[in-house]
Amino acid sequence: MHCGDAIRLREFKAEFRNRGGMGQAKEMSHRDRQYGLPLKVKRTVDLIVSFAFLTAFSPVLFAIGILLFVTMGGPILFRQQRPGRYGRPFTLLKFRTMREARDAEGRLLADEARLTALGKVLRELSLDELPQLWNVLRGDMSLVGPRPLLMQYLERYSAEEMRRHEVKPGITGWAQVNGRNATSWQERFALDVWYVENWSLPLDARIFARTAWAVLAGEGVAHGGHVSMPEFLGSERNKPLAARGKS
Secondary structure, three states: OOHHHHHHHHHHHHHHHHOOHHHHHHHHHHHHHHOHHHHHHHHHHHHHHHHHHHHHOHHHHHHHHHHHHHHHOOOOEEEEEEEOHHHOEEEEEEEOOEOOOEOOOOOEOOHHHHEOHHHHHHHHOOHHHOOHHHHHHHOOOEEEOOOOOOHHHHHHOOOOHHHHHHOOOEEEOOOHHHOHHHOOHHHHHHHHHHHHHHOOHHHHHHHHHHHHHHHHHOOOOOEOOEOOOOOOOOOOOOOOHHHOOOO
């Protein structure tokens, strides 16, 4: 881990402790021991399925890479640091879906202006997520779990919302099969925490089975007419103005 990553991890743990999260982390560690075998089965399934999918989809991965290189040039992969379990940073991999188009002042244009036609198709079919199978193989992620968001969001979570980091992030999750990007941040985090509290192997199997239908149906890809979720500014700041300050 780089020095900067270690600093961010220490800061996250300190913030997690300050908000009461370390007690929850200790409880989760107890659950890890209590459910040791199911968790080992989950990791085994992650390894087998991610390797099988990477092998089976290798021609698709190669074809997408060629198309992206021809239409946008290199690099074909989008790499970004995301928080894993307990906020530990890792490098998330995705296929690029947007150009690096900037305005006259050097600022990136809105996502809608940068999303390419090929990128839109990749997103609708969730093919842009395929490189994350490598993250699963490495152990950074699981096939099922809360989606890894941005590093800067760590300092904006409430103690309850931070519980989504008690498990490994996943390629798909409970929130993804219950609305995907069409849900609000508050709804999404509530679904993530519910998953943490109710995790089981049958639940993972249920989520995985429902994911195929959600992808084929193209459900919840966009949020309110936008191509991606709006920035999470914190629970209070993301509430509608009329709801702020109400109990």
